[in-house]
Amino acid sequence: MQAPARPMSRALKTGAALAAALVLTLTLGTLGAVLTRAEGFAGLGAADWSALRFTVTQAAVSAALSLLLAIPAARALARRRFPGRGVLITLLGAPFILPVIVAVMGLLAVFGRSGFLNDGLAALGFARVSIYGFAGVVLAHVFFNLPLAVRLLLQGWLDIPAERFRLAAALGFGPGDIARHLEYPMLRARTPGVFVAIFLICLTSFAVALTLGGGPKATTVELAIYQSFRYDFDLGRAAMLAAIQLGLCATAALLAARFTLPSGFGTGLDRPVARWDANGPFLRTQDIAVLILTSLFLLAPLLAVITAGLPRLGSLPAPVWQAALRSLAVAGVSTLAAIAMALPLALASAARSGRRGLETIGMLPLATSSLVTGTGLFLLLRPLANPGDIALAVTVAVNAAMALPFCLRALLPAARELEADYGRLAQSLNLTGLARLRLLTLPRLRRPLGFAAGLTAALSMGDLGVIALFADEDSATLPLQLYRLMGAYRMQDAAGAAVLLLALSLALFWALDRGGRADA
Amino acid sequence: MKKTLSPALMIAGCLASSNVLAADTPELIVYAPDYFGSEWGPGPAIEAGFEALCACDLKFVTGDVMSRLKLEGEGTEADAVIGLTTDQTAAARATGLFAAHGKDLSGLTLPVAWDDDTFVPFNWGETAFVYDKTRLAEPPASFAALLDMSDDVKIVIQDPRSSVSGLALVLWMSEVFGDGTEEAWRKLKPKILTVTPGWSEAYGLFTSGEADMVLSFTTSPAYHIIAEEDETKVAAIFPEGHYFMTELVAKIGATDQPDLADAFLDYVLSDDFQGMIATANWSYPAREFEGALPAVFASLPRPDKTLFLPEAEAEARREPAIATWLKVMSE
CATH class of the missing domain: 3.40.190.10 (Periplasmic binding protein-like II)
Known part of the structure; x- marks a missing residue:
């Protein structure tokens, strides 16, 4: 990792440039490689346009809803202290890191045709409800992404210095004043970025949209790309659709940047935050209700997954455990790689206020089609190495790049505040190089760094990673083994493997995230 | 294993049971x-x-x-x-x-x-709709009967655009119903709970009790009988024939x-x-x-009639068959 010196020292510039170059290679470079093999371009058909419309609509609705539900939940978590709060925060993050199929099974156990909800409704004499269709797609996407939104916003609340709340209390601020003068500016700085991140995640969704969408009305662009590969081997069409996805991503990221306003809270002394404003019985009841509802929504499906798989956990076949070890190793290396890319990108981006190029580049991996990335990488790397031999290395690189946008979302706001609050002081003290990294950057960014590392590790555990073309006999990861068990009819063992995956991902997330927030 | 690369690869190398x-x-x-x-x-x-x-x-x-x-x-x-x-x-x-x-x-x-x-x-193998006889007391005796079943019976199928078995279903129906395929899809549609990207997701939905029937194979029950000693899963055999x-x-x-x-x-x-x-x-x-x-x-029941589309015929029918499916399912 490059040590940042003064704003945009040579080391920082090099680090950021290297990271940006790697991301561009994995996104635009792979797309270009696929394009070189394309044979002509057909225009988009009516079905493509309808897929595009559906994709954008459901992504926008899912992102908006996730954000709206996340704001009260994050606020409740920020202003309440209770036993088990840390564990609850970790558990609430779980849906985001589950493999799609596992999460869908969990959701269906609660909201499905024969799920708890419908059984309950039937017992009370009401009609059963069906979640398949647009509502199901949005429900699943909110289930996946609400945890991310809650965590990113909670971090925003925690980053408001305790002194501002003390001042607010001294001035006799009520909850409304707090919201207007402290919380709203914080949200103004954070929500556009969170919205875009979730919008983009939902944009490239494939299995969720199809499985819960109820049929081809819920077709996303990603499925159209898949179809171009699978039957027609029409690389031109696949590349064009992928380029449209990337274009949407860049537009969304730039728009969000325009709407983002710096919060301007200034520095604090890291005192514990006391919230004199939130002690009233009404707010207390409101927060408790919000937390209970959010926990029910996010944890009930998880409980269903655990109940289904726990009995088989002990008797899982040996290859599953081997794959688990391999996945842990992949997750560890991916995390180091992602942080090594994200930190210089965030610091460089913060140092160049008003310029959003690096930030936009960092968001691109969210909108890439994994099929196009995989194929492009295959074309780029095949002259250099045997694809089977580098399967795990490619997995690490792709995982790190895919996690980069989340790392940036966690790091960027904090890095900007760091620059605004301490940049001039550090410069006047001539605090540079490793000393600056050790004395200023790492301590001030400890919390978002821990969160970013935890998230990357957990995502790398759960991600299917590569991409059909690089598979090798001896490189199966835990999620791949889970899918193989399902493919061999072993649904019970697959449920057990899902619990193992969930436990390992959560443990990694908890350990790394915990390391970053000794005071939360 | 190559000498370069990451600790992950080295660990994987140790774990891999490749013999020298x-x-x-x-x-x-x-x-x-x-x-x-x-x-x-x-x-x-x-x-x-x-x-x-x-x-x-x-x-x-x-x-x-x-x-x-x-x-x-x-x-x-x-x-x-x-x-x-x-x-x-x-x-x-x-x-x-x-x-x-x-x-x-x-x-x-x-x-x-x-x-x-x-x-x-x-x-x-041959495609077939598999059901659980404890949950579906009166299974359809033919493809036509399947279309006429109550819409309360829920079936999971796979998307022909991403799944081999899903593609087999649209070709199967085009062979059984000919010019009436579009109408047949219209009758089947209200019974389709959802369409999954692949076989695994669909079969998972079926075994977890979410759906009453799943598009799978005539041989699927053998797994449940042999590996799980579970005789409740049965493939519905249709006289119209099954897709090979x-x-x-x-x-x-x-x-x-x-x-x-x-x-x-x-x-x-x-x-x-x-x-x-x-x-x-x-x-x-x-x-x-x-x-x-x-x-x-x-001793698994086998269909009397096998429907087989030779390569050229399957290739020619694929696009129109998927288009018909898309049209009806998007209505």
Whole structure:
């Protein structure tokens, strides 16, 4: 990792440039490689346009809803202290890191045709409800992404210095004043970025949209790309659709940047935050209700997954455990790689206020089609190495790049505040190089760094990673083994493997995230 | 393993149970679908069985076989390819990469005639709707009866655009209903709970109780009976006939191991290979012989009529069949 010196020292510039170059290679470079093999371009058909419309609509609705539900939940978590709060925060993050199929099974156990909800409704004499269709797609996407939104916003609340709340209390601020003068500016700085991140995640969704969408009305662009590969081997069409996805991503990221306003809270002394404003019985009841509802929504499906798989956990076949070890190793290396890319990108981006190029580049991996990335990488790397031999290395690189946008979302706001609050002081003290990294950057960014590392590790555990073309006999990861068990009819063992995956991902997330927030 | 790269690779290298081979052991590279890499499929037993005969190293390279072949073209490393399906053979043949097999296929026991000179079948099966008899008391006796069932019966199918079995269903219906296919889809539609990207998701929805029926294969119940001693899962057999699917193996023309590739094709047709298909692949072996099937398997109900679309016909019907499905399902 490059040590940042003064704003945009040579080391920082090099680090950021290297990271940006790697991301561009994995996104635009792979797309270009696929394009070189394309044979002509057909225009988009009516079905493509309808897929595009559906994709954008459901992504926008899912992102908006996730954000709206996340704001009260994050606020409740920020202003309440209770036993088990840390564990609850970790558990609430779980849906985001589950493999799609596992999460869908969990959701269906609660909201499905024969799920708890419908059984309950039937017992009370009401009609059963069906979640398949647009509502199901949005429900699943909110289930996946609400945890991310809650965590990113909670971090925003925690980053408001305790002194501002003390001042607010001294001035006799009520909850409304707090919201207007402290919380709203914080949200103004954070929500556009969170919205875009979730919008983009939902944009490239494939299995969720199809499985819960109820049929081809819920077709996303990603499925159209898949179809171009699978039957027609029409690389031109696949590349064009992928380029449209990337274009949407860049537009969304730039728009969000325009709407983002710096919060301007200034520095604090890291005192514990006391919230004199939130002690009233009404707010207390409101927060408790919000937390209970959010926990029910996010944890009930998880409980269903655990109940289904726990009995088989002990008797899982040996290859599953081997794959688990391999996945842990992949997750560890991916995390180091992602942080090594994200930190210089965030610091460089913060140092160049008003310029959003690096930030936009960092968001691109969210909108890439994994099929196009995989194929492009295959074309780029095949002259250099045997694809089977580098399967795990490619997995690490792709995982790190895919996690980069989340790392940036966690790091960027904090890095900007760091620059605004301490940049001039550090410069006047001539605090540079490793000393600056050790004395200023790492301590001030400890919390978002821990969160970013935890998230990357957990995502790398759960991600299917590569991409059909690089598979090798001896490189199966835990999620791949889970899918193989399902493919061999072993649904019970697959449920057990899902619990193992969930436990390992959560443990990694908890350990790394915990390391970053000794005071939360 | 290569000397470069990450700790992850080193750990993986330690974990991988690859045996040390002498440097001059010839290597036979066979491209295969992902399930050949799975410990719960036929891959490991096939590898051990063939290596015991050939004094060679059989290496399965798993993944999306056709995409990889097309990307690699003449430069492919593959010596042979296993697991292609009949909806891929037209495209596979067009690559010009494959050589004639030169095998005597008269011993095959497929329910259809097979005289292809390039592709050798190693298993076969037929699509079917599988149900749980404890949950569906009155199963449909025919495809027509299935369409007329109450809309409360919920079926999960797979998307023909992303799944082989999903594609088989749209072709199956086009063969059974002909000009009436669109109307048939319209009757089936309200019963379709959802459409999944692949077979695994659909089957998972079925076994977890979310759906009453699932598009799968006539042989699916064998797994539940043999591996789980569960006799509640049954395939509905229709007099209109069931859609035939087979998986194929073929030799690459430009292979640097022509003799080994040839020997591999012989092995595929051998008793050893064919005998493990039933319980490793949960399908019928292409060359059934006395004792090739466990008793349970042999006693599964079989359709009287098999519907088979030859490659050219399947290729010609694919796009219109998917278009009809899309049209009705998007209404």
